[in-house]
Amino acid sequence: MSRPVLEVADIVRQHGDAFLARYGSTLSGAQHRALRAIAVCRTAALGGHITQCDQCGHEVQAYNSCRHRCCPKCHGTAQAAWLAAREREVLETPYAHVLFTLPHALGPLVLQNARPLYGLFFRTVAQTLQDVAQDPKHLGAELGGFAVLHTWGQHLHHHPHLHCVLPAGGLAPDGSAWVACRPHFFLPVRVLSRRFRRLYLAGLEHLYGQGQLALAGRCQALAEPTPWRRLLAALRDQEWVVFTKEPMQHPQHVLKYLARYTHRVAISNYRLVSLEDGQITFRYKDYAHGHRLRTLTLDAVEFLRRLMLHVPPHGFHRMRHFGFLANRVRQEKLAQCRALLGHAPQPCIQERAADLTTSEVPLGEPGARCPVCQHGHMQLVQTLYRQPGAWDLSVPAPGLDTS
Numbered sequence: 001m002s003r004p005v006l007e008v009a010d011i012v013r014q015h016g017d018a019f020l021a022r023y024g025s026t027l028s029g030a031q032h033r034a035l036r037a038i039a040v041c042r043t044a045a046l047g048g049h050i051t052q053c054d055q056c057g058h059e060v061q062a063y064n065s066c067r068h069r070c071c072p073k074c075h076g077t078a079q080a081a082w083l084a085a086r087e088r089e090v091l092e093t094p095y096a097h098v099l100f101t102l103p104h105a106l107g108p109l110v111l112q113n114a115r116p117l118y119g120l121f122f123r124t125v126a127q128t129l130q131d132v133a134q135d136p137k138h139l140g141a142e143l144g145g146f147a148v149l150h151t152w153g154q155h156l157h158h159h160p161h162l163h164c165v166l167p168a169g170g171l172a173p174d175g176s177a178w179v180a181c182r183p184h185f186f187l188p189v190r191v192l193s194r195r196f197r198r199l200y201l202a203g204l205e206h207l208y209g210q211g212q213l214a215l216a217g218r219c220q221a222l223a224e225p226t227p228w229r230r231l232l233a234a235l236r237d238q239e240w241v242v243f244t245k246e247p248m249q250h251p252q253h254v255l256k257y258l259a260r261y262t263h264r265v266a267i268s269n270y271r272l273v274s275l276e277d278g279q280i281t282f283r284y285k286d287y288a289h290g291h292r293l294r295t296l297t298l299d300a301v302e303f304l305r306r307l308m309l310h311v312p313p314h315g316f317h318r319m320r321h322f323g324f325l326a327n328r329v330r331q332e333k334l335a336q337c338r339a340l341l342g343h344a345p346q347p348c349i350q351e352r353a354a355d356l357t358t359s360e361v362p363l364g365e366p367g368a369r370c371p372v373c374q375h376g377h378m379q380l381v382q383t384l385y386r387q388p389g390a391w392d393l394s395v396p397a398p399g400l401d402t403s
Helices: 008-026 029-040 075-087 104-112 114-134 189-209 217-223 225-236 251-261 300-308 330-341 347-358
Strands: 048-053 059-063 095-101 144-152 158-167 169-171 178-180 242-244 272-276 279-286 292-299 319-323 378-384
Touching (some): 029 300, 095 114, 104 114, 104 158, 114 158, 158 251, 178 330, 189 225, 189 242, 217 225
Antiparallel strands (some): 048 059, 095 158, 095 242, 144 158
16 A cells, blocks of 8 residues: 555644644643654654665665554554454354444543543443343353454544454353354344443442542532532433444454454544645545545644544553453363364464564565565665654654655
């Protein structure tokens, strides 16, 4: 895929100072680091190397990536490696995709308490799916899957939701059989919604009672018992959105879902259309009108403000496994599932996964085939070192040469 004409990094470099002048005092350390990483990614500030073809002498200069998880240019390699590892774990059975969404009224509270409330989100969703699935009225089995946190909508507003991908069935309570869901139906959405709402609000009340929630700014009034009880009552009366798609009948479709929902950032560079007179225009899907592609224009500072809403807390894991795919039991349970389903790991899949992670040399890197003569191989001839202060947030970013 060719390099996009416009990148998020261009917006940060041109309008980052104006954004920091207006909102810098409100940003967390993680948000400051994300902004700096996007700005310096693949520039001379981070150093790099020069390679030369051993046949025709063609030279390629490449700068280092920031490797920040919020950078639109850096998640592709991590995504490919993760998918290669997960490919070995796909079971020969239909898969389900379930979507859980937090109510809009919780938005300000979640933004101030991202770590505890996103963590609660993961725990209650996993508990909800497992509780409902273990009920003999619905499935009567132990589930296993993974959940990915997305916090954005198409307009980059705060819209926290979890994408869950999991086999549409599970292990019988005694582990003696694989229990498949009914054809074209996974679990009842209304039951999932009610259970999710009850568990999340119970966890929210516990955090509030323990004094573990920050209540400032728009949430300051919630420090008083009456407004807090009023918020909880409104949330209990509201329908919490849970959406599930019909189980996918063929496992090969599963990897398309994995690729779509893992390692994604709030907006890709390929959605950007133009940056003119301080206004950024980008494409979005209008889901209310048949998924049509439309464009939206925002002030560049407002665009950066929305973008920074989706920087997770430092060290927070946006992707988690649960049930029989939890890390501590995954290999043992997968072997059990495969035995019950009557199939074994496929060696060709493992070899292809290894090829994806080890054999492909990026264009212009040492050892790659020359893009000009197609005969020689690129050899390292010079190392470019990182500039002092590249990651020092107390000083302005160094000169950002991207040539």
